Amino acid sequence: MVENKKTALIADDHPIFRQGMKQLLAGVDWLRIVAEAESGESALAQIEYIKPDIAILDIAMPGMDGLTVLEKAKNAQPELVVIIVTSYDDSAYMERALELGASAYVLKDGASECMHLCLDAINNGEVFISPSLGKPAPQLPDLHSPDSQALEVLTEMERVVLSKVAEFKTSKEIAGELNISFRTVQNHRANVATKLDLHGSHQLVSFARKHRSNLVREESRAAPSRHSG
DSSP states (O other): OGGGOEEEEEEOSOHHHHHHHHHHHTTOTTEEEEEEESSHHHHHHHHHHHOOSEEEEOSSOSSSOHHHHHHHHHHHOTTOEEEEEESOOOHHHHHHHHHTTOSEEEEGGGHHHHHHHHHHHHHTTOOEEOGGGSOOOSSOOOTTSTTOOTTTTSOHHHHHHHHHHTTTOOHHHHHHHHTOOHHHHHHHHHHHHHHHTOOSHHHHHHHHHHTHHHHHHHHHHHHHHHHHO
16 A cells, blocks of 8 residues: 555645644555655755655745745746645635646645645546635536536637636736737626636636636637638
8 A cells, every 4th residue: 555655745834834734644544754844945945855655745945935836847847736825815826836737736824734635636537626716516507418508608809718728828928819808808707607607716717617618619710700800
């Protein structure tokens, strides 16, 4: 059984937090903590040398921040699973982390309650977001059912914006690509969330990712009319 255990690194500049995380994960029978780091540089160096299966990274660390470590580590080791554990309760940070390839975004305040759920999710190949960043949506509209009205309630531009959200693009990036204002993108996102009864930024991302193939087809059909108008 030991041979089958996945290895993990914990990177945080607070020794007490690292110790608490180690104790929290001690009961996970398929996981083994093999390294710790107190700075971004140390975390990246150990990731490159040890090549753990999982890296648990704080964002705010001395020197190199956790998102930079995430980006560099994923470029060098694409199969690395990264869990961001942070105090930053901010959807912009969360979106950036997901865009860079993080598999989870966990808030420190609730880590003790949801870390095991997070590990179960990523072990099943799923993305996990702290529940406090938005309630999970167990019943999202099914676009594959014949009577689904999920996309039909959205305007053409709302569907295009949603397709960009599915690519983990930030509102600023979407605004630049579509040549519209940041506020307009935010309004479209808010309208989509209201129409589909999605609460919290991560629900919007989850919905968009789940139905990405449908949205891509919608965007392809919409493209000529946007350019011709």
